[in-house]
Amino acid sequence: MAMIARLGLKARDPRTTVLLPSRMRIESAWSDACIHNVSARGLLVSADDAPRAGAYVEIRRGRAVIIGRAVWQKDRFFGVRTQDRIYLAVLQGGPAQNDNAPRNDRRHADRYQQDAAVARSLERNRAFARLFQFGVVALGVGFVGWIAASSVYSVLSKPAERITNAMAAAR
Numbered sequence: 766m767a768m769i770a771r772l773g774l775k776a777r778d779p780r781t782t783v784l785l786p787s788r789m790r791i792e793s794a795w796s797d798a799c800i801h802n803v804s805a806r807g808l809l810v811s812a813d814d815a816p817r818a819g820a821y822v823e824i825r826r827g828r829a830v831i832i833g834r835a836v837w838q839k840d841r842f843f844g845v846r847t848q849d850r851i852y853l854a855v856l857q858g859g860p861a862q863n864d865n866a867p868r869n870d871r872r873h874a875d876r877y878q879q880d881a882a883v884a885r886s887l888e889r890n891r892a893f894a895r896l897f898q899f900g901v902v903a904l905g906v907g908f909v910g911w912i913a914a915s916s917v918y919s920v921l922s923k924p925a926e927r928i929t930n931a932m933a934a935a936r
Contacts, residue, residue, distance in 0.1 A: 777804070778804035778805045778806065778807065779804065780802040780803065780804050780809075781802060781803050781804070781853055782801070782802050783800055783801065783802060783803055783853070783856070783857065784799065784800075784801065785799065785800040785826055785856060785857065786798075786799055786826075787799065787800055787810075787824050787825060787826040788824070788825045788826075789810070789812055789822055789823070789824050789825075790822065790823040790824075790825075791814070791816045791820055791821075791822055794814075796812055796813065796814050797812065797813070798810050798811065798812040798824060799811050799812070800824070800826070800856070801842075803851055803853050803856060804851070805850055805851060806846060806847050806849075806850060806851060807833075807836075807844060807845060807846050807847060807851075808824065808831065808833070808844070808845040808847070808851070809842065809843075809844055809845075810822075810824065810842070810843055810844075810845055811841045811842050811843075812841060812843075813841065815835075815838050815840070815841055815842065815843045816835040816838065816843060817835065817838055818835055818836060818837050818838050818843075819834065819835065820834070820835045821833070821834050821835075822834070822835055822845060824845070826856050827855075827856075827858060828855075829852075829855045829856050829858075831845070831847055831849075831851060832847065832848055832849070833845040833846050833847035833848060834846055
């Protein structure tokens, strides 16, 4: 340990040996994988189609989603450096014991409720738009009617005033 400090190297995070079957996605292809050890921000994983170093991978175990980059690869084994901290308890819990884990995946939400909420929101917005459009059209028609009525009044008021004056003078 003192040698590591003298060389200026950072000590490795402690590893926990596990054997956890999981699913792995590289680009758009899913395959089976097995997690062999876990640290705070890394995994040792084996898979039949191990990614090359530098490839981004998504690993799923139950409700846990781990996204990282393969930093090395040898035969079936590869190391993954993750973007987020890894919680071993969540990984080991699996789907049945992991009910308190955050649900970041859209597939875990009840799709019918989600679709119904979107449909209700869409219908409310459509009803508001119809009401707003009716109000704007009604105001426009009222304004045009007021301008037309005042124009007709100003045009007809002068001859009517002359007629009224002529009748008053004739009496």
